[in-house]
Amino acid sequence: MAEALRIGIAGLGTVGASVVRCMTEKEAELTRQCGREMALTAVSARDRNRDRGIALGNAQWFDDPVELARTAEIDVFVELVGGSDGAALAAVKAALHAGRHVVTANKALLSKHGVELAGIAEEKGVLLNYEASVAGGIPVIKTMREALAGNTVSRVFGIMNGTANYILTRMEDEGLSFVDCLAEAQRLGYAEADPTFDIEGHDTAHKLSILTSLAFGCRISADDIYMEGISNITQADIRAAAELGYRIKLLGVAQRTDSGIEQRVHPTMVPTHSVIAQVHGVTNAVAIETDILGELLLSGPGAGGNATASAVIGDIADIAKSRPGFQHGPVFGRPAKKLAPYKKARMRAHAGGYFIRMTVHDRAGVFAAIAKRMANNDISLESIVQHADGGLPSEQKNVILVTHETTEAAVRKAVDGVMQDGHLVDKPQVIRIERAT
Amino acid sequence: MAEALRIGIAGLGTVGASVVRCMTEKEAELTRQCGREMALTAVSARDRNRDRGIALGNAQWFDDPVELARTAEIDVFVELVGGSDGAALAAVKAALHAGRHVVTANKALLSKHGVELAGIAEEKGVLLNYEASVAGGIPVIKTMREALAGNTVSRVFGIMNGTANYILTRMEDEGLSFVDCLAEAQRLGYAEADPTFDIEGHDTAHKLSILTSLAFGCRISADDIYMEGISNITQADIRAAAELGYRIKLLGVAQRTDSGIEQRVHPTMVPTHSVIAQVHGVTNAVAIETDILGELLLSGPGAGGNATASAVIGDIADIAKSRPGFQHGPVFGRPAKKLAPYKKARMRAHAGGYFIRMTVHDRAGVFAAIAKRMANNDISLESIVQHADGGLPSEQKNVILVTHETTEAAVRKAVDGVMQDGHLVDKPQVIRIERAT
Known part of the structure; x- marks a missing residue:
């Protein structure tokens, strides 16, 4: 059997703890599947003494994630720190420059610095995997990056924010106002105290910007996304939609048009009998329209510690199955240097x-x-x-x-x-x- | 750039012709994505003189697919001959023994000889990819084999036969009898002159047997599948189902139970408001239930030349991105030698x-x-x-x-x-x- 894959994880919040727990519980199965052991050799988090209910074994502790990223004791750096800049960016750059593979769940980081990071990864011949950054456990990145090779995408759209979809579902099911449903979502822990990021579309926009690059072979451009949130959706809208055969969903949509690429996040009417209209509550779904295949839809859990951990572990396993000298396909489907400039279609x-x-x-x-x-x-x-x-x-x-x-x-x-x-x-x-x- | 990947295709029917056409049209994009050229160097089919409307370039012609499988002029053998034995089996074995990677769309072959073929591929260190064998263009094999690493599957189920689903959809939409809808499907080319294979569940059973092995790490056992077709479904059933909040779908279901693994194909009531109930016409869908991720559903075109070609090309691209010396994960998720015997649950x-x-x-x-x-x-x-x-x-x-x-x-x-x-x-x-x- 090949040598163990040495893994360093920075960030031991909900997702990080789930990753460690699942890797421990599934150690034997993962080894069978990957043909080598996955060994957690180093970790980094803010508080060394907090009880996270997970077994860190002999993993070396680093107070600084950048130091962890640089250590020669790991083959893969797993970034679960979060944030578009700061420690996350510094650590991922350090890991790539040191020739480590990187797995990240960080949509904010990628939507801002993805092309630059992809360039470094490709130059260094290491993998940069980010399945968990979009739609949690749904394998949309793998599908677009690998399964749809040769397909030309015309449109990709989806429900990528569980908080917003939960609120819209409850408004429809219970006839309650937006404000009441938001309060309920906050009580249940589905929405943050400041829900702006989720309900006004920023979170969906980050994820959409990543899918746009994969879909159209262009540079990521999250700042060019047209955005409307769901806070002004009323019961009158929901009732009228139902009457006319529609449901209201907060969608992120990227579409190729004659005048450029549209990227937009807004409340959207979808036919009641469409598959995506049945995606309720915190579930996410992404639809991809291509010339060869036609329309593909993936739905599943879009957030939460375990769903996100599932994607992170899948990414690590892909690296475990690869071998030194192996070159994977480019990070965003085509080489970073060849990603086209983003040409924005006028809204x-x-x-x-x-x-x-x-x-x-x-x-x-x-x-x-x-x-x-x-x-x-x-x-x-x-x-x-x-x-x-x-x-x-x-x-x-x-x-x-x-x-x-x-x-x-x-x-x-x-x-x-x-x-x-x-x-x-x-x-x-x-x-x-x-x-x- | 690395050397071109040399591809030999046996079988130039609807799917084979689509593969050649799409590879020709998307040559530049595929090269960009894979970092190397995909070159069609050899083909084999029954009739050398038939006009298929495709450009075969300088591809060498073989009358015998087994000869093609053995030639030193190819790196990948693409089997689109069909049939569970005969030429398809002989050619795939010859290719694997000769150290060629194999891509196949042949569910009948895999459901009968999959474990043996996986054993040869793993021994020879070559890839055996078969995305197109289940649910056409839907990337369910890649998802189960790669994305869900570490997940323990409890149930996998789906609509995997477009003909049966088309007939059930028409019965529901138009209030027509099974016999009338079957005749219509035959007229439109969605059903064969002898429709037994599709409507009695055999086709679904072949596909299910492959998913069962991937889901539960067991040997393929297509003969142990409980099977009922849709030919005795009446309008009275469809109306009663609707009244009670259900729709009737022909599902293949594999499920882990206390007494073993259930594999069954039969008409099934699914809740009208479930996502899978909205999968209409010839569309396919597969749902996978796991411990870490939860429930994932993939839906899309399950048959047809282009949808199948999309999966075949995805499989070839994965091989193109790999390099000599590269070892992928095992064919059925865990090494063929370690696949557990199939333990059948009593119906x-x-x-x-x-x-x-x-x-x-x-x-x-x-x-x-x-x-x-x-x-x-x-x-x-x-x-x-x-x-x-x-x-x-x-x-x-x-x-x-x-x-x-x-x-x-x-x-x-x-x-x-x-x-x-x-x-x-x-x-x-x-x-x-x-x-x-």
Whole structure:
């Protein structure tokens, strides 16, 4: 049998502790699968004395993760420190420069420095694996990087934030407000005290930026992502969506268009009977559309210590199965030096269907005025629903439009026009519709 | 750049032609991804003169696939001949013995000879890749073999036959009979002239046997699979299922139980709101339940030239990225020599919920007699529905029971008892219920 693979883990929080626990419990099976032992030889974390309920054996302790990354006693450096810069970045760079393979679960780090780190890894001939950084335990990186070789991706989209999906699921199931569902999610530990990062789409955007690079062979560009969160989604939207055969999900979508690559994170209407519409609660799902294969969908646990640990261990096992001198494929599907510059598509050029919900004063001519604004902007309508909503005063009505494919620019212009006409009680709600099977 | 990977393809039917076409069209991208060229250097097929609309370039022609498998001019032998024995088996063995990597899409071959072939591949230090053999383009082999390292699988199940799923979907959507939907599927080319292999579960069983080995580290045992097809599913079943919140799918299920491993293929009730229930038409899906990760579901195109070619090309690319001296993980997750004997669980010990539909003579005491038979076998009922079915004479009624978890043995005994009581118009329909999220 080959020599043991020596592993150093920096960061022993929930994920780090799960990785150590699972590797200990599955030692024999992992050895059988990989043809060599996985030995935890070094660890680093903030507090040396904390009881984490895990067996660290004879692993050497490092107070500084950068020192751990540099030690000659490890073959693989597992970065579970977190954060886009600071210790995580310094340690990963140190490990790569020292010729160590790296496994990381750090989406923030990769979305900011991924291309640079990939360049170092490829130059040094070591692996940089990051399955856990996107959609937790779902093997979307492996699928895109390996299984879909030769496929040209046209679109990748998914539910990549469990907190937001949990809140939307509860709003739909229980008829509760966004605020109540958020409070519940916080009570259950599914949402942070400051939930901005999850519910406003930042977390999804980080993950999407990584998938975009893999999908389109371009440099990562997380700053160019159009972003809308779910905090202004109301029960009126959820009910209207259901009535029209849709469900609302916070999606990250990356799509190749004639004018460039769209990257967007926003609440999205997906058909009720699509597979992705059945992805409930904290579960994640990613769909990939390609020319050769067609549409592939992967769903599963997107977060949590064990699900993330599963992906980290899969990444380590891939390294254990490799041998010295082995060259894997490039980190982001094509060599870092050959990743194309990111060419951003203008959001105003986005083409698709739209759901527009307006609360109007119930008086003669309102409907005609709205219809005229749509027609003037070449927007044709798939359905129009008008009804009294339980929550509205009797002199107000909800008008809901679903458009055929049109452009973002046309919708914005039409909606501005309707607002100028003075028939609206408040700002209209505009939600993009996404094709899904 | 490394030397080109020399590829020999035996079999130029729909899949073989797709592989050649896609490799030609994506040559530059594949080279970028793999760091070396993929060169088609040899082919073999039945008819040398047939126009397949593909460019074979300078590839050497072999009339005999075994000769092709043995030539020193290839590094990888791609077997797309088909069949569990004969030329396919001889050629794959010849290639492995000659030290060539092998890629195959042949489920019949693997379900019969997989363990033996894995043993040869491992002894020779070459790769045997077979992603396309199960669920077409869905990367379920890669996921189970690589991504889920360290996970202990408790259950794997899926829709693995597009023909059967197409027929069930049409029966549900259009209210047509099985016979009419089968005829339509044949007209559209989704079903063979002799559809037995697809609709009676044999095809699903072949695929399931491969997943079972990967899931549980045991030898492949396709002959031990319990099998029921879909040809006796009626509109009455489909309607009753819908009424009770279920959909009927032909599933292959492999599950670890206290008494051994269950492998079964049969029509199954899955909850209408589960993700797998939304997998319509010819689409396939596989769900994997593990201890560390939880439940993962993959869905996508399960057949067709391009989807299968996508998996074949992914397998070739994995070989292209490897280098001489590189040892991959074992073919079936653990070394062939260490695969455990298959320990079959008795079908009568199967535990689960059951749907039982009986057409009864509408007279006093029938209900009481049925209820007594159930109670005598310790079967408790989750729901009971009795109604007049449009298709039945007025003196007959449909009685539908959904049981709580019970055993196959108890259900068979209870149903035998009900039949002896003489109240039934014909044989009861018994369909197992499968948990799915």
